[in-house]
Amino acid sequence: MSPSDCIHIVEPGGRGGVYQHVLGSVQKEKYGEFSRVVIHTARDAEITPDLPRAEYCSCMRWQRSGPRTWRTLLTLAWSLAYLLPHLILASRRSRIEVQGQFGGGLFALIILGAKATRTPVTFAPHNSFARDGSRLSHGALNMAIETADTLRLYNSRDFPFIPANRIVRDELSMYIPECSVSDTLFWEEKIRKKDRLVIGFVGQLRKDKNPALLAAAVRMSGVAATLVYAGEDKGAVEDLSNVELGSNQDMVVIEEYLSLPKLVALVRLVDVIVCPYSVSSQSGVAALARELDKPVIASDVGGLGEQAEMVFEISSEPEQELAKAIATFAVRSGERRNA
Known part of the structure; x- marks a missing residue:
């Protein structure tokens, strides 16, 4: 050789x-x-x-x-x-x-x-x-x-x-490992679906990824939802502590680095992954979601739009634009479940 x-x-x-x-x-x-x-x-x-x-x-x-x-x-x-x-x-x-x-x-x-x-x-x-x-x-x-x-x-x-x-x-290709029963049970115990839309924000919790923007948009949308934030805190968790959600909405925050099997188990459980980033070229989380046939909502920065089913503009009234996207997705998701 x-x-x-x-x-x-x-x-x-x-x-x-x-x-x-x-x-x-x-x-x-x-x-x-x-x-x-x-x-x-x-x-x-x-x-x-x-x-x-x-x-x-x-x-x-x-x-x-x-x-x-x-x-x-x-x-x-x-x-x-x-x-x-x-x-x-x-x-x-x-x-x-x-x-x-x-x-x-x-x-x-x-x-x-x-x-x-x-x-x-x-x-x-x-x-x-x-x-x-x-x-x-x-x-x-x-x-x-x-x-x-x-x-x-x-x-x-x-x-x-x-x-x-x-x-x-090339395309972003993500490795998909087998998940253990304990990985799945971990999330099932943390997240009670309650007939609500489960929205995932996964990966490092950084301010430039706009986690608080997502929470504000979910509240504005009025959609019954559980917000799941999971990843290492890089200075954004404090912003989430001041967020107020609607009576039909709740939030789960897991501040830790997620092993790949545990990350895969979470993505499989949520209904949609949201990437409301201010700056990005692409997202490994979005690529992982697509590998697992999970829909993605993303901002229109870099190449994120090429990875998402729904894209919103982040330059003008981003909370309102994302709220519209979430509400539209919730309607479509309900229609699919009832079909």
Whole structure:
């Protein structure tokens, strides 16, 4: 077997949407032309399923406990002293694909290192912007885009200035694991459907994802509904504590990182997933919902509209627009149940 028969996929996070997408892509044979698919990821990856031709290289070590400065320094030291040279050496005379933007500008350094050794490199940025908004991250993103041989993109709106011969168009594919009975029971005990529409807001609870906007829109819609917020709190849960819902509405908030099986169990239980984001290129949660045949309502930003059954405008009166979408969905959902 020659080195060219191998592709090295770099997703060092080991958890969350980008990693789950990598697993889904391998599961669906998106890399079928390669005899070996080496997934470089974290030592504490959330799941490492047995996939066709896939191998796991647990080469990233995150310092996930302790003071923030200490965590940052130790993680950076590991990345520069071990991860970066390891990836450059391991992928020589093969092909490397960098998935997502991680570690500040680390993803860009990996791409630069690969190019320095004449290794063909593909970059899948997943977002057309730097999430933290810093100049360093923005500069790293631009550098990675300019340096990579090809870009793997998941919607038609990202990077319209990139020549077509540098773009590989793809769809977000999410890995779907088996759910245990306990995962299903966990949600059934938390959520009593009560003949109400169950609306899911799943993933990191961040202000730019507008969780409070969803609650305000549900109240405005008047639809009998249970709102389910589930994910790590990134500063938005406090906004939810001041939300008032109607008498025929209630809210369930689960502040924790969800394992992939537990996430799948939740998506299967809800009636609809809502993504009312202010900024986004696409959503792994929306992709997961579509894999599980669950409808999605999303704002009209980035490529979210390409993943949703219903889209609302977020630039003008977003609460009212989303309320209309929820009310329309509730009517259609009722009609389907009664058909």
